[in-house]
Amino acid sequence: METRVVVTGMGAVTPLGNDVPTTWDGLVAGRCGVGRITLFDAEAMGISVTIAAEVKDLDPDEILGRRAARRSDRFTVFAVVAAREAVQHAAIELDDDVKLRAGVVVGTGIGGVSSLLNNHDTFTASGPRRVSPFMVPMMMPNAASAAVSIDLQVKGPNMCVATACATGTNAIGEAGEMIRRGVADVMICGGSEAVIVPVSLAAFANMGALSTRNDEPTRASRPFDANRDGFIVGEGGGVVVLESLEHAQRRGAHIHAELVGYGATSDAFHITAPDENGAGAAEAMRLAISGMEPEQVDYINAHGTSTILNDAMESKAIRQVFGDHADSLAISSIKSMTGHLVGAAGAVEAIACVKSLETGWVPPTINYETPDPKCDLDYVPNEAKKLDPQIVISNSFGFGGHNGCLAFRRWEE
Secondary structure, three states: OOOOEEEEEEEEOOOEEOOOHHHHHHHOOOOOOOOEEEOOOOOOOOOOOOEEOOOOOOHHHHHOOHHHEEEOOOHHHHHOOOOOOOHHHOOOOOHHHHHHHHEEEEEEEOHHHHHHHHHHHHHHHHHHHHHHOOOHHHHHHOOHHHHHHHHHOOOOOOEEOOOOHHHHHHHHHHHHHHHOOOOEEEEEEEEEEEEEOHHHHHHHHHOEEEEOOOOOOOOOOOOEEEOOOEEEEEEEEEEEEEEHHHHHHHOOOOOOOEEEEEEEEEOOOOOOOOOOHHHHHHHHHHHHOOOOOOOOOOEEEOOOOOHHHHHHHHHHHHHHHHHHHHHHHHHEOOHHOEOHHHHHHHHHHHHHHHHHHHHHHEEEEOOOOOOOOOOOOOOOOOOOOEEEOOEEEEEEEEOEEEEEEEEEEEOOO
16 A cells, blocks of 8 residues: 655745745735845846845854854755754654654755855965865755754755756655655655855846846746746745654644645756746646546646746646646746745745645735736736635746656645
8 A cells, every 4th residue: 555645844934934834924915025135235246137035034143053054055054944843843753763764855956056156255365275174065965955964863864856946846756755665754855045146146147037127126026927027036945844644643743734746757858948838847747646637636836937938838738737627727826926946946835835725725926917828827816815725736847857746635634
């Protein structure tokens, strides 16, 4: 008999708040976390984009202690904060026996880029002897997964997934598969990202991937709208605790939802552009809902980046999978409020899916004003909708052609 996998805990650090309740309240209210960049002066540097979705009011020294904070990249701090909240939310006691059967899969799209750049500046200005000996463990992509494992003292599988914007979704999906294979009872999984740094911002801007609505920060991210002009760089972390149903029930855990499906495919098309026919994205969705009827799905948390190509492709892929039922689906992109959290996006969006199942609300796509003929579905414009969904899916599509989809079902005792 197949092992069932359930969600028992959630943690998040986002531009809307530094925990899940604050983030969720912001999403349902349609609050936007995008604003002028405060981490550096983008305008003075000559960067064409000066807005982003930053995490606010988070003190790494207070969280990790000053010494450990100085040896941790910002993306690692986000992961540790989110993991601590998720484990506390799960009310799980990580005793010696549990720790041996508990693992970590926390991914990132880019990793400790600020640590690399800061040390490069030091090298250029002061020479090689001034480069930090902690640079490598700060910048390496697996730093966050390692830090979470060390912080929580869990000793099962420990891995880092790096599939660009699909990272958080793939991390949760692969962690669920580890439980199904029987190599762990508990998995702490998700994604983290901190790429609001000058060179990354400039690179994304020069690609033409970012919105240039510098004078309208809260109106800049507008997924599926005809006047969308690019995504907004965001940062943050999202972590969920997955358990086998047997393990969760044995300890009397509160179950928030069941992870009932996972699909992962590749476009095999282009390093940054999506395949416009949507075939890879559609197949990821089909895999995630394998064994279900498409009509059972009530809500899709879309990848919805606010770029011309991605939103049209995703809309086309949804129609391929769901046919006439696509017109009955509620579809929304929380990137309209959080910006694009890159490697953390899929994890935070998975949390939004679970909260939708728990509360009956689906968050809106804000800034939706002008319909696009190529995006002709119900994108829950501007106001949250009371829907009481039973099955929801979450899409993530990343540079490199990585496609991931998770399916969650409402938990009924």
